[in-house]
Amino acid sequence: MKGVCVQALMKREGFALDVHAGFQGHGVTAILGASGSGKSTLLRLIAGLEKAKTGRIAVNGEAWADTVDGVHWPPQKRSVGYVFQDYALFDHMSVAANIAYGLKGRKKHRLLEAGRWIERMHLSGLAERTPDTLSGGQRQRVALARALAPNPDVLLLDEPFSAIDAHLKTQLVAALRDTLGDSPRTVLMVTHALDEARQVADHIGIMAGGRLVRLGAAADVIDDPRAYEAAVLTGWRNLLPVAWVSNNRLGGKWGALDLDRALSLNAAWVGIRPERIRIDAKPGAGLPATIRAVRELGPVREIECALGDGTRLVVHKAWDAPLLAPGTRVGLVLPPEHIRLLAQGRAIVLGDEDTRACAGGLA
Amino acid sequence: MVAASQHAIDMAPFALSIQLAAVTLVILLAIGLPLAWWLAMTKSPFKPVVETISALPLVLPPTVLGFYLLIFMGPQGWAGQAWAGVFGHALTFTFTGLVVASCIYSLPFVVQPLQGAFERMDKRQVEASLTLGASWPKTFVQVVLPQARHGVLTACVLGFAHTIGEFGVVLMVGGNIPGETQVLSIAIYEHVEALDYAAAATLSMMLVLLSFIALLPLYAKGRKRRRQLREVMP
Amino acid sequence: MMKRYLTAKRLFFVWICLAVLLSWSGSGHAADVRVAVASNFIAPMKQLAQRFEAETGVRVLVSAGSTGKLYAQIKNGAPFDLFLAANAREPERLEADGTGVKGTRFTYARGRLALWCRDAVSAAAARSCLDNQPRRLAIANPRLAPYGQAAESVMAALDVHLIGGIVSGENIAQAFQLVWSGNVPLGFVALSQVKNRTGLQGAYWAVPSLLHAPIDQQAVLLPRAQDNHNARAFLDYLRGAAARTLIASFGYDVPQQLAEVR
Numbered sequence: 001m002k003g004v005c006v007q008a009l010m011k012r013e014g015f016a017l018d019v020h021a022g023f024q025g026h027g028v029t030a031i032l033g034a035s036g037s038g039k040s041t042l043l044r045l046i047a048g049l050e051k052a053k054t055g056r057i058a059v060n061g062e063a064w065a066d067t068v069d070g071v072h073w074p075p076q077k078r079s080v081g082y083v084f085q086d087y088a089l090f091d092h093m094s095v096a097a098n099i100a101y102g103l104k105g106r107k108k109h110r111l112l113e114a115g116r117w118i119e120r121m122h123l124s125g126l127a128e129r130t131p132d133t134l135s136g137g138q139r140q141r142v143a144l145a146r147a148l149a150p151n152p153d154v155l156l157l158d159e160p161f162s163a164i165d166a167h168l169k170t171q172l173v174a175a176l177r178d179t180l181g182d183s184p185r186t187v188l189m190v191t192h193a194l195d196e197a198r199q200v201a202d203h204i205g206i207m208a209g210g211r212l213v214r215l216g217a218a219a220d221v222i223d224d225p226r227a228y229e230a231a232v233l234t235g236w237r238n239l240l241p242v243a244w245v246s247n248n249r250l251g252g253k254w255g256a257l258d259l260d261r262a263l264s265l266n267a268a269w270v271g272i273r274p275e276r277i278r279i280d281a282k283p284g285a286g287l288p289a290t291i292r293a294v295r296e297l298g299p300v301r302e303i304e305c306a307l308g309d310g311t312r313l314v315v316h317k318a319w320d321a322p323l324l325a326p327g328t329r330v331g332l333v334l335p336p337e338h339i340r341l342l343a344q345g346r347a348i349v350l351g352d353e354d355t356r357a358c359a360g361g362l363a
Numbered sequence: 364m365v366a367a368s369q370h371a372i373d374m375a376p377f378a379l380s381i382q383l384a385a386v387t388l389v390i391l392l393a394i395g396l397p398l399a400w401w402l403a404m405t406k407s408p409f410k411p412v413v414e415t416i417s418a419l420p421l422v423l424p425p426t427v428l429g430f431y432l433l434i435f436m437g438p439q440g441w442a443g444q445a446w447a448g449v450f451g452h453a454l455t456f457t458f459t460g461l462v463v464a465s466c467i468y469s470l471p472f473v474v475q476p477l478q479g480a481f482e483r484m485d486k487r488q489v490e491a492s493l494t495l496g497a498s499w500p501k502t503f504v505q506v507v508l509p510q511a512r513h514g515v516l517t518a519c520v521l522g523f524a525h526t527i528g529e530f531g532v533v534l535m536v537g538g539n540i541p542g543e544t545q546v547l548s549i550a551i552y553e554h555v556e557a558l559d560y561a562a563a564a565t566l567s568m569m570l571v572l573l574s575f576i577a578l579l580p581l582y583a584k585g586r587k588r589r590r591q592l593r594e595v596m597p
Numbered sequence: 598m599m600k601r602y603l604t605a606k607r608l609f610f611v612w613i614c615l616a617v618l619l620s621w622s623g624s625g626h627a628a629d630v631r632v633a634v635a636s637n638f639i640a641p642m643k644q645l646a647q648r649f650e651a652e653t654g655v656r657v658l659v660s661a662g663s664t665g666k667l668y669a670q671i672k673n674g675a676p677f678d679l680f681l682a683a684n685a686r687e688p689e690r691l692e693a694d695g696t697g698v699k700g701t702r703f704t705y706a707r708g709r710l711a712l713w714c715r716d717a718v719s720a721a722a723a724r725s726c727l728d729n730q731p732r733r734l735a736i737a738n739p740r741l742a743p744y745g746q747a748a749e750s751v752m753a754a755l756d757v758h759l760i761g762g763i764v765s766g767e768n769i770a771q772a773f774q775l776v777w778s779g780n781v782p783l784g785f786v787a788l789s790q791v792k793n794r795t796g797l798q799g800a801y802w803a804v805p806s807l808l809h810a811p812i813d814q815q816a817v818l819l820p821r822a823q824d825n826h827n828a829r830a831f832l833d834y835l836r837g838a839a840a841r842t843l844i845a846s847f848g849y850d851v852p853q854q855l856a857e858v859r
Binding site: 453 | 639661663
């Protein structure tokens, strides 16, 4: 029963958190969300730095907090490693002392272990330096080593790259992926940047308005967000608002679409990825549209089209496909098998597989 | 200016002043560290009340404070009678009574710099320490105090120097008893009243020198420290 | 950085501990008689204490203060055996309400006034400073101090006119300071303050005591010392011939009667 199960309800002035989810005990789960969506609060709840009004937090089957039973383990008791957004290194201590801080045992052994971590994280020679003399990337690695050294059951990273310069980010993200690798622990990484999530994560969770609206394998979430907020955060740009639904058809001011299945979700939007739209030169087929702009993005050509009511759709074609001039009237065909239905707001409910962990069934 | 005095200068007031300031400081640190920590961390609605009470000695005139302490710690007062029950005499006119009075009088000078330092501290480091499994005592000693060391230094220096210079309260509560409660500031006063200006001048210079030495560490550490200290002073 | 911090902290604590230890090792002199004396009488008091100890071996501890403050402290339990005030009012009060031992109150000295003039070169010249229409003159506050009241009586008796005003100090010591610091060129101070003082600027005229009401400085035994025969012995010593000669040498009058004042 590995993993972290969170059931939590919290209310503050202007902020509410309502989460019921199970996070996998292997691989990295990225939590994506806009600022204020509650993702940092979720981490703090798991770490014990915040208390939920009602709820239960269980790690690998053990209850760390349970308002029904009156259990609340303080952070000191929880086997958790936390990497803060600004790293929160102890700036009056050396790098070695920082890393050794969470270890138990005699000073000699602790410093020896810290030394091993220093090597592993490519921080050789910096053992006696103080954090204020290090670069951003070095500080991040020290923070990571400090959190990992005590071998915690759960590792929490709060926007670990927000303090990193853009041009260094790619290397560091790759380095993080290598370090976390096949960690035998639950790893949750909060971020607002999709590219970080895609590079590092095996699973993705989406938070919006204090609620977890989607949780699943990274590829699944990106391909089938199911929630409007999830689609926006995973880079979906072709999102059409649904005004009416009838049997296998739905539509709005922009037109109408046929679907290949009866609606199962309370669909407020439909979405389709740019590379899935087919452009038909005959305007009669599909949605009538006019080409507004053509942009060359290296191997991909981006064609921006306007539908009848002005709504834009973006289509991606290979760079060497036949060129279409702006102003051309075309028909956009949206194959039903690639259309994704998206719910929004309180109507979203996580699927059974997402809460399975809490029922005791995590792989 | 330092002419021959009418009598030989007695060094006892000098020692008494240092002893009083040192003992008061130790006790105020023991009381002040937890109190300042609580004030910095609490969300209790009582916080403003406690803050105001602990700041009162800043604004009360020393002789007023001294007068009420004289009654309270004397044989007719609650504290004085309690003390007399154990020791046979009241708290007034004893060194211990001076310590109690000085602790009340110098309390805000110790608590406020500490509270300010704790409030300005990086709370994330405290949280980091906890998530790494450190207990609250370990966190306080290894993370909080080093973070707040400028505030601690300010509190020590101000608490010590303020007690050294104390006069009105000590005079009322201590009674100018040589060797027991005649601290440096009182001795100077006595010499002035007795018109022995030469002795008064000599002791005054000693008091100034003592205060100077006490305050110097606070300002001597260079510009980087001074910038940090300005954030911490009350 | 951490090492440096620890070292400074250790030194600091060592120093503090030493101070704490010292303060509780040597407190509490074993004094046999504790005397509270008005500040203006410190100098003669210290000599009297020394002589008494030389003769009898009894230690006398002297605490000085303003009469008013000492009175308040005594009423609140200050550990004194004898109270020597700068006036008669406070000892009278103590005796009246039982805080002073009845029948032990007496006048140990009578204050004398001196007119101190910074511009004078002799006693006679100092006297004539009053006639030259002085601009400002310092006295002790007549409302608070008997010396001030006496000064007012003297000025009335001598029909003194001032161009400027009277500057009053809170007590006789402050009146002295006003003249000593040069702020006021002329003032009525206590004879005891100027009589034996070296390096005095100007000269003084000893004011005849018949020009004002007597400035009685009285002493009283306190209940704490009711059965302290050392304290009573010291009181008797103060009334003795040797003490009275010494007191007179400091610029006080000593009353002829040895009988206690009722």
